[in-house]
Amino acid sequence: xxxxxxxxxxxxxxxxxxxxxxxxxxxxxxxxxxxxxxxxxxxxxxxxxxxxxxxxxxxxxxxxxxxxxxxxxxxxxxxxxxxxxxxxxxxxxxxxxxxxxxxxxxxxxxxxxxxxxxxxxxxxxxxxxxxxxxxxxxxxxxxxxx
Amino acid sequence: xxxxxxxxxxxxxxxxxxxxxxxxxxxxxxxxxxxxxxxxxxxxxxxxxxxxxxxxxxxxxxxxxxxxxxxxxxxxxxxxxxxxxxxxxxxxxxxxxxxxxxxxxxxxxxxxxxxxxxxxxxxxxxxxxxxxxxxxxxxxxxxxxxxxxxxxxxxxxxxxxxxxxxxxxxxxxxxxxxxxxxxxxxxxxxxxxxxxxxxxxxxxxxxxxxxxxxxxxxxxxxxxxxxxxxxxxxxxxxxxxxxxxxxxxxxxxxxxxxxxxxxxxxxxxxxxxxxxxxxxxxxxxxxxxxxxxxxxxxxxxxxxxxxxxxxxxxxxxxxxxxxxxxxxxxxxxxxxxxx
Amino acid sequence: xxxxxxxxxxxxxxxxxxxxxxxxxxxxxxxxxxxxxxxxxxxxxxxxxxxxxxxxxxxxxxxxxxxxxxxxxxxxxxxxxxxxxxxxxxxxxxxxxxxxxxxxxxxxxxxxxxxxxxxxxxxxxxxxxxxxxxxxxxxxxxxxxxxxxxxxxxxxxxxxxxxxxxxxxxxxxxxxxxxxxxxxxxxxxxxxxxxxxxxxxxxxxxxxxxxxxxxxxxxxxxxxxxxxxxxxxxxxxxxxxxxxxxxxxxxxxxxxxxxxxxxxxxxxxxxxxxxxxxxxxxxxxxxxxxxxxxxxxxxxxxxxxxxxxxxxxxxxxxxxxxx
Numbered sequence: 001x002x003x004x005x006x007x008x009x010x011x012x013x014x015x016x017x018x019x020x021x022x023x024x025x026x027x028x029x030x031x032x033x034x035x036x037x038x039x040x041x042x043x044x045x046x047x048x049x050x051x052x053x054x055x056x057x058x059x060x061x062x063x064x065x066x067x068x069x070x071x072x073x074x075x076x077x078x079x080x081x082x083x084x085x086x087x088x089x090x091x092x093x094x095x096x097x098x099x100x101x102x103x104x105x106x107x108x109x110x111x112x113x114x115x116x117x118x119x120x121x122x123x124x125x126x127x128x129x130x131x132x133x134x135x136x137x138x139x140x141x142x143x144x145x146x
Numbered sequence: 147x148x149x150x151x152x153x154x155x156x157x158x159x160x161x162x163x164x165x166x167x168x169x170x171x172x173x174x175x176x177x178x179x180x181x182x183x184x185x186x187x188x189x190x191x192x193x194x195x196x197x198x199x200x201x202x203x204x205x206x207x208x209x210x211x212x213x214x215x216x217x218x219x220x221x222x223x224x225x226x227x228x229x230x231x232x233x234x235x236x237x238x239x240x241x242x243x244x245x246x247x248x249x250x251x252x253x254x255x256x257x258x259x260x261x262x263x264x265x266x267x268x269x270x271x272x273x274x275x276x277x278x279x280x281x282x283x284x285x286x287x288x289x290x291x292x293x294x295x296x297x298x299x300x301x302x303x304x305x306x307x308x309x310x311x312x313x314x315x316x317x318x319x320x321x322x323x324x325x326x327x328x329x330x331x332x333x334x335x336x337x338x339x340x341x342x343x344x345x346x347x348x349x350x351x352x353x354x355x356x357x358x359x360x361x362x363x364x365x366x367x368x369x370x371x372x373x374x375x376x377x378x379x380x381x382x383x384x385x386x387x388x389x390x391x392x393x394x395x396x397x398x399x400x401x402x403x404x405x406x407x408x409x410x411x412x413x414x415x416x417x418x419x420x421x422x423x424x425x426x427x428x429x430x431x432x433x434x435x436x437x438x439x440x441x442x443x444x445x446x447x448x449x450x451x452x453x454x455x456x457x458x459x460x461x462x463x464x465x466x467x468x469x470x471x472x473x474x475x476x477x478x479x480x481x482x483x484x485x
Numbered sequence: 486x487x488x489x490x491x492x493x494x495x496x497x498x499x500x501x502x503x504x505x506x507x508x509x510x511x512x513x514x515x516x517x518x519x520x521x522x523x524x525x526x527x528x529x530x531x532x533x534x535x536x537x538x539x540x541x542x543x544x545x546x547x548x549x550x551x552x553x554x555x556x557x558x559x560x561x562x563x564x565x566x567x568x569x570x571x572x573x574x575x576x577x578x579x580x581x582x583x584x585x586x587x588x589x590x591x592x593x594x595x596x597x598x599x600x601x602x603x604x605x606x607x608x609x610x611x612x613x614x615x616x617x618x619x620x621x622x623x624x625x626x627x628x629x630x631x632x633x634x635x636x637x638x639x640x641x642x643x644x645x646x647x648x649x650x651x652x653x654x655x656x657x658x659x660x661x662x663x664x665x666x667x668x669x670x671x672x673x674x675x676x677x678x679x680x681x682x683x684x685x686x687x688x689x690x691x692x693x694x695x696x697x698x699x700x701x702x703x704x705x706x707x708x709x710x711x712x713x714x715x716x717x718x719x720x721x722x723x724x725x726x727x728x729x730x731x732x733x734x735x736x737x738x739x740x741x742x743x744x745x746x747x748x749x750x751x752x753x754x755x756x757x758x759x760x761x762x763x764x765x766x767x768x769x770x771x772x773x774x775x776x777x778x779x780x781x782x783x784x785x786x787x788x789x790x791x792x793x794x795x796x797x798x799x800x801x802x803x804x805x806x807x808x
Contacts, residue, residue, distance in 0.1 A: 082793075096802050100680070102808060178755070207691065346623075413719075419694075
């Protein structure tokens, strides 16, 4: 697919407050760079993420959406991320079924101690989405900036 | 009357489409037709009518009304209205053609709806007479003759050729624009076809349905009828009837935040919905019975009362075919008339 | 069968076990059946019908009916009993207020398929030894019964009644059905082909909400699509995104609770194959979290409100099907 060299994807990252958001903070304090394309939205737990949030992000201009949460077994609320895992697996499978590119969505477990992993994940994900080009299949034309 | 052989319809469509946008009813899949913008090679459907009615051309399902740009504390209002291009809608049936008269009464009375008027002024309606009515048809009940449809120009199919007749100036202009493809024809066979169609019309299961006592002066009697409970019982409140109906005209106006401005748009609404005409104090009709009753009272009593006896239904039969639980205006009319 | 049902309904009304009956009422033509509640023997005798066109699932009406006083007799086909159980599990129906009589299932007929053959002006449809004799305004037509069967009946998953107080006729078995065939076919297409297929389908959607309103799993009193506070209340699909969004979200909301009754596709005025979305979820759940049939019982946890510590990761999506 022809991709404009200057295309910079908009990435929305839903990060759970207790692990992955702290992990993002850690990558900052360790002065590890990760792309400025990533816009972080803090949620109390990854299971707060409603499928509507993901669709809304795509509607309003996101090219890729990633969800970060605590590792299974370590959820601050005990079992939230288990529900996330099932819910997001089914949602991503449905998006794939409808023909949305697989690499536009991801789920990653990042703990509060994994600052390096956070930065590396965001770097990799941004590169993957950049290769796909702008989101056209789940786009709301009214929201496209002229 | 001027005519063209059916085998040359493609040429005719190509000629029309070369000068303005042309929409014809075409098959989407076996058993379902829809209006589509004509492209060379597209064929006219053999179905009696389309699933969605022709009101879409003058009153689309969604339409932008205005844009707002917000910068700091100033709001700029943008008028996004554009002059519509000329277009032709071909193959409209008599029922849908009558629905435009009804919609005109709503949108073209003061204050005139400029969006609707824009499209109405630029659109030419070319109707097609029916020869194979369905069991769900009851346009006769509302004084519509399917063998003699309204519209700017009317077409008649005798099996081999399509005949053209102008009803208005616009229709005459349309026929003049394709006159080079037409020739004079003898209408003897057409008269036979029309006579046969009238025979079938008399045999239709709903041929005897009459608007009889319906109208403004029976308002209280019908409103308080005890039949509404039974009639509305199975209604799902879905809105299918209102969306396939060629005369339903309710709409909602909403604002959409695009992230870099607001788009104010209007979209079809349905009186079947639980939040229809929700106001600051709440909803005026809290039960499905009231909403169901409202729809049919509007079509059979309130609209004729306000519009010199013109009913808000054209007998197209779409609600008979598409309601998920098979409730429709015919069943309502018959139940209310039952003593 | 219709006679036996009317007879039994009259008996139960007469002895006071129930004070009303929910079933189907005949309409103007052969095929326009309306679900209806009958309160007397006369009404039953005059209007009750059970034939090749009574495909409607009446279990959802029981939500409204059991909120009233008294007990109602419900005639449920095997597929309807699954919806019934699911509604019991979700506490939407008061079991005490329903007397369930299990009745034989389909296959039921689809008038749209008869009309798609070019048969118009249908006045009556008679089944003679699996050939349909159709009387129309334009003469008599025939077609094989099998070609007019409803899609949902053609891929029937079970003739077993999973809930009943008594049965009229025989009980059946859970069947080996081909209901995931089309889902698999789509999974094996490329992403672009799948996208084109679904765009072609969803662009037809007129947001009539018939699918949502007929669905037994959609019983929210204030649906998210009608709620201005949700931010996604839209009456019409203003563009392709909104066309997609409604269906993705609705399929997701019923995931794990959908009993695959097929009503959504049957009622869609634009013939969108909505059941494929729900079957995709069912297939995924079966493959990833174990075989699960919603409505088979009233006690098991729905897959999306349950988990195991060893569930697979979402990255499994990258390893399945065709990209």
